[in-house]
Amino acid sequence: MTTMSVDRIIEDYLGRLDAALDRLPASRRRQLIAEITEHIEYGKSQLPDQTESAVRDLLDRVGQPEDIASEALAEEPQQVEKKLRHGWIVATPALVVLVLGGIGAWAVVAHDHQGTPPPRHVANTIPKTTTAPTSAPSTTAPTSAPSTTAPTSAPSTTVPAPTGPTLATCTSAVSSYYIPPVSWFDGGTISSDQGVGYGCMNQEMLANAMTSVVNAHATPTSAGVASGQYALNSAGQIIVPNGEVIALYQDVCNVEPTSTLCVNG
């Protein structure tokens, strides 16, 4: 059993845990994963031989991800209920917009068909490709976020990077990334989710943590773009470290039209 395959077993376990904790509020979920990751890494460092059986025994002692999730949900029923309610609050207007948008689009298409011949090719104004890197970033995620083409006059608002374990304190497979504080515009208020701030986790987990927070809220903020919590690519898409598109630049400016990023952009 090689070191890499042992690390893979741990990664798989943490992936299962991440999925099992899906119903928890994002910050709690990240906090719990960070603590259990620390637990596993410490336990692993104490093993005389890091064999597959020893690591599996360690994970057995930690427990089944589903049991941990069940315990976590039992400890936080109010928060989960709140999250579910929030999901409906966000989803319901979105559904209405989607339905109305669909009706509107149908009306426009129907009108075009009556007056002019349909275009031979309708270009997608928002390309699907992104400029996000797929390789592992460096140990400090705020500076390892995808390169951005945001206007140089972007506001200087930054959220201090949290301190925590560095790559040297984590295994090669479960690399260390900062989870930057994520800010969002949520119905008139700009908020920030500090979460645990950091932890030993791989790029996929980092991206999941970022997107789960962003998906739980309305729109990322221009300050978030400026501080590298999200990146802005040349297509005007707001993306998280794995390159996933989470919003459009225009969406941010629609809710923050007076921000420096939008005024000067």
Add this chain to the structure above:
Amino acid sequence: MAQMRRGAIEYCVLALLRDRERYGFELTRALAESDGLVSSEGTVYPLLARLRQDELVETFWQESAQGPPRRYYRLTKKGREALETFVVQWNSFRNTVDTLIEGGGPP
């Protein structure tokens, strides 16, 4: 019994922290090795999160000579007071139950 165990575990955590701070691994292993108290080490962390949220415990990082920095848990003033209150109530409760079980209750 499960409900009683669940209610008691958090005070067991506070009791483990009464005399000194402990890091997560040490704390959860001590609880997991106490017969029948918790099903696994990982299930203690949601409880620790709640205790921290309730300001009964707090965490801090400390360098370790044997590896990476560790997150330690320690009792807060509020946590110490909660533990002291529980100890009084528990002793009374335990004595009552013991009396009933061993002697069959008052004549």
